[in-house]
Amino acid sequence: MEIKTVKGFKDILGLDALLFNEIQRVGYDIANSFGYKLIVLPTVEYAELFDRSVGNTTDIVEKEMFTFEDKGGRTLSLRPEMTASVARSFIEHHMETNPLPLKFFYFGQCFRYENPQKGRYREFYQLGVEVLGDISPLLDIEVIQIALKIIEQFNIKNLKVKINSIGCRVCRPKYKEALTEALKPHYDELCPDCKRRLYTNPLRVLDCKKEEDSLKEILPRITNYLCDECRKHFEEVQRLLTELKIPFEVDNTLVRGLDYYTKTVFEVISEDLGAQNALLGGGRYDYLVEDLGGRKTPGVGFAMGVERFIEILKGNKFKTPEKKKLYITYDKKFGSNAFEIRNSLIPDFVVEIDPKGDSLKKQIERASKRGSDFILIMGENEVLENSISIKDLKSGNQIKIKIDELKESLKELLKDA
Numbered sequence: 582m583e584i585k586t587v588k589g590f591k592d593i594l595g596l597d598a599l600l601f602n603e604i605q606r607v608g609y610d611i612a613n614s615f616g617y618k619l620i621v622l623p624t625v626e627y628a629e630l631f632d633r634s635v636g637n638t639t640d641i642v643e644k645e646m647f648t649f650e651d652k653g654g655r656t657l658s659l660r661p662e663m664t665a666s667v668a669r670s671f672i673e674h675h676m677e678t679n680p681l682p683l684k685f686f687y688f689g690q691c692f693r694y695e696n697p698q699k700g701r702y703r704e705f706y707q708l709g710v711e712v713l714g715d716i717s718p719l720l721d722i723e724v725i726q727i728a729l730k731i732i733e734q735f736n737i738k739n740l741k742v743k744i745n746s747i748g749c750r751v752c753r754p755k756y757k758e759a760l761t762e763a764l765k766p767h768y769d770e771l772c773p774d775c776k777r778r779l780y781t782n783p784l785r786v787l788d789c790k791k792e793e794d795s796l797k798e799i800l801p802r803i804t805n806y807l808c809d810e811c812r813k814h815f816e817e818v819q820r821l822l823t824e825l826k827i828p829f830e831v832d833n834t835l836v837r838g839l840d841y842y843t844k845t846v847f848e849v850i851s852e853d854l855g856a857q858n859a860l861l862g863g864g865r866y867d868y869l870v871e872d873l874g875g876r877k878t879p880g881v882g883f884a885m886g887v888e889r890f891i892e893i894l895k896g897n898k899f900k901t902p903e904k905k906k907l908y909i910t911y912d913k914k915f916g917s918n919a920f921e922i923r924n925s926l927i928p929d930f931v932v933e934i935d936p937k938g939d940s941l942k943k944q945i946e947r948a949s950k951r952g953s954d955f956i957l958i959m960g961e962n963e964v965l966e967n968s969i970s971i972k973d974l975k976s977g978n979q980i981k982i983k984i985d986e987l988k989e990s991l992k993e994l995l996k997d998a
């Protein structure tokens with residue numbers, strides 16, 4: 582029987598793979614330019630890490646984790662996200678002894694046992710940044726700017742930045758109480774999960790896709806309950822966004838599906854994405870490191886769904902910058918010269934050598950089937966004259982040049998091709 586990919590898992594092929602690579606490259610370049618350092622984290626962690634960070638009454642931990650026992654009896658999970666791992670790594674390696682804040686960039690796969698649909702998979706990639714060790718709203722703005730700068734490199738528009746503040750341990754309990762009170766009369770309308778979470782984690786009702794928007798609209802607004810510190814922080818974030826001319830919208834129902842957030846939360850939404858419309862999400866998590874046993878260390882960051890970004894790029898017909906493809910054909914006697922020529926042209930061009938070196942006609946046929954732009958011909962005449970012919974496969978034009986001038990001539994020739 583043919584073996585296929587597992588439900589919710591997929592191969593990334595062709596154009597998707599090119600875009601995947603380009604997103605990673607641009608993400609790294611931009612984050613690096615903002616002073617962020619790459620961090621590479623393990624895909625498997627102790628399940629407890631996510632219980633204590635993402636939260637054990639969230640959908641992610643309650644329903645979506647790939648959790649298993651290893652042969653040594655440890656309860657492990659495939660990571661559903663990477664912020665918790667960054668915090669774990671920060672504590673484990675005593676990074677608090679460095680000058681703070683520390684700034685990280687990551688790119689890697691995450692796993693969530695969700696019902697697969699467009700833009701929602703069981704294995705997906707996240708590109709993200711995290712800043713640890715500073716409370717300033719300037720850093721909330723910095724991470725939003727990084728996200729937008731990455732998106733901007735791909736000329737993508739029609740995106741919406743939504744923000745909210747979900748307060749802190751001082752002000753959120755009062756809001757939760759008010760929310761529970763307001764929800765009680767609507768108990769019968771709630772989905773089974775929200776009924777269960779009404780007393781433990783009522784914020785999740787705002788996040789639940791099953792609840793009606795009309796219900797969410799009549800609920801108390803968190804921004805009316807913020808303490809002085811959280812209110813000032815949120816006002817400053819909005820002031821800075823306005824000053825920097827970053828269009829945004831305050832959405833008081835935005836609470837995000839992870840429990841570690843405090844103060845600012847945000848999402849970037851694209852109408853091109855359909856039901857799963859969040860391209861990226863993030864926010865502040867000022868207690869996360871402390872809750873995991875570290876020193877009090879505030880943090881802020883975001884993660885972007887790479888597959889969702891690929892969808893948007895394909896919809897916008899984004900073209901990856903590609904090198905010109907050359908194909909070397911040769912007289913069998915001079916096969917080894919072809920390898921030398923290729924060596925001199927890499928990595929400026931993509932260069933393939935014909936595998937057979939049979940008749941020129943057959944070699945040209947293969948070159949055109951492989952989508953080559955230009956053919957380099959090393960026939961007997963060319964080799965004797967220390968030259969090489971270049972054939973443009975589109976126009977059919979052919980010129981002969983000296984081998985010493987090959988690289989420069991190709992660059993000149995291909996400039997407008």
Ligand code: HAM
Nearest residue numbers: 662664701702705859860861862863864882883884886
């Ligand atoms: P999140 O909103 O759960 O946040 O995920 C971030 C992004 O990952 C989403 O906006 C979406 O694009 C993508 N994503 C999530 N689930 C799936 C899925 N099943 N299939 C495809 N893409 C998906 C976090 O994970 C936080 N750690 C973000 C963060 C970083 N907050 C602070 N720092």
